[in-house]
C-alpha cells in the first residue's frame with residue numbers, strides 16, 4: 001500500500017512543472033513519518049523530489065540538496081529536522097505564505113556552481129573541486145547536517161550527525177572534524193549575514209567528547225560586525241542542551257571575488 005501511495009505521489013509530482021513546493025514536500029514527509037525507519041521510504045521520497053526538480057525526469061538539471069533527510073538519519077536527527085522545519089516559512093498549496101522565523105538553507109556539493117552568477121566562476125576556480133563535507137559517497141559515513149537560520153534573531157542552528165569515518169579518539173569524533181563542522185556552520189552563517197567571507201580566526205575549546213554516530217546541535221550567533229569583520233560565537237551541545245561539547249568564536253572577513261582569484 002505504501003508502495004502504491006508513493007507511486008501515485010510520484011506520478012502526481014511528475015505532472016507538476018519544475019519543482020516540488022516545500023509545503024508539499026513537508027506533507028509527503030508527514031505522510032511517510034510512520035515509515036521513517038524504512039530506508040525504502042526515504043529513498044523513494046528522495047527520488048520523488050529529484051524527479052520533480054526538472055520537467056523532464058531523466059535529465060535532472062538541479063543538484064542534489066544534501067541537507068534533506070536520507071536513510072542514514074537516526075530518528076533523533078530526523079526529529080530535530082522536523083522540529084526546525086516546522087518553524088520555517090511555508091507556502092500553502094494555494095500559494096499563500098505562512099510566516100515562520102526559521103529558514104532551512106539548502107546545501108550542495110559545490111555552492112559556487114549553483115549560486116546566482118557563480119557558474120562561470122566555478123569553472124575558473126578548479127572546476128572539479130567539491131566541498132569536502134558534502135563529498136563522501138556513502139550516506140551517513142561522514143558529515144550529515146542541515147542548517148537553519150533564524151532571520152529575526154540572526155542566529156543559526158545546525159543539526160549534525162557524525163558518521164563512522166570521522167573517528168578521532170576511539171568511538172569519538174575527531175577534533176578536526178568538529179572544527180570543520182564549526183567552520184562550515186559559522187562560515188555559512190557569516191556568509192548569510194555579510195556576503196562572501198573567509199575565516200580569519202577560529203578559536204575552539206573542546207569541553208567534552210562527542211560520541212561517534214550521535215546527533216548534536218551546533219548553535220551560531222552574531223556577536224558584532226565592524227566594517228568588513230563579522231564576529232560569531234558557536235556552541236556545540238547535545239540535543240537537549242544539557243551537555244556542552246565545544247565552544248568557539250570566529251572572525252570572518254568580507255572579501256571580493258578578486259581575493260579568490262589571487263588578484
Ligand SMILES: CCCCCCCCCCCCCC(=O)SCCNC(=O)CCNC(=O)[C@H](O)C(C)(C)COP(=O)(O)OP(=O)(O)OC[C@H]1O[C@@H](n2cnc3c(N)ncnc32)[C@H](O)[C@@H]1OP(=O)(O)O
Pocket residue numbers: 105111131183184185187188191192197198199200201227228229251253254255259
Ligand atoms: C547562504 C549562504 C551559503 C554559503 C555556503 C557556503 C558554504 C561553505 C562554508 C564553508 C566555510 C569555510 C570557510 C573557510 O574555511 S575559509 C578558509 C580558511 N581561511 C583562509 O584561508 C583565509 C586566509 N586569510 C586571508 O585570505 C586573509 O588574511 C583575510 C581575507 C582573512 C583578510 O585579508 P584582507 O587582506 O582581505 O584583510 P586585512 O588583512 O586588511 O584585514 C581586514 C581586517 O581584519 C583583521 N584581521 C584579519 N585577519 C585577522 C586575524 N587572523 N585575526 C584578527 N583580525 C584579523 C585585520 O586586522 C583588519 O582589521 P581592521 O584593521 O580593518 O580593523
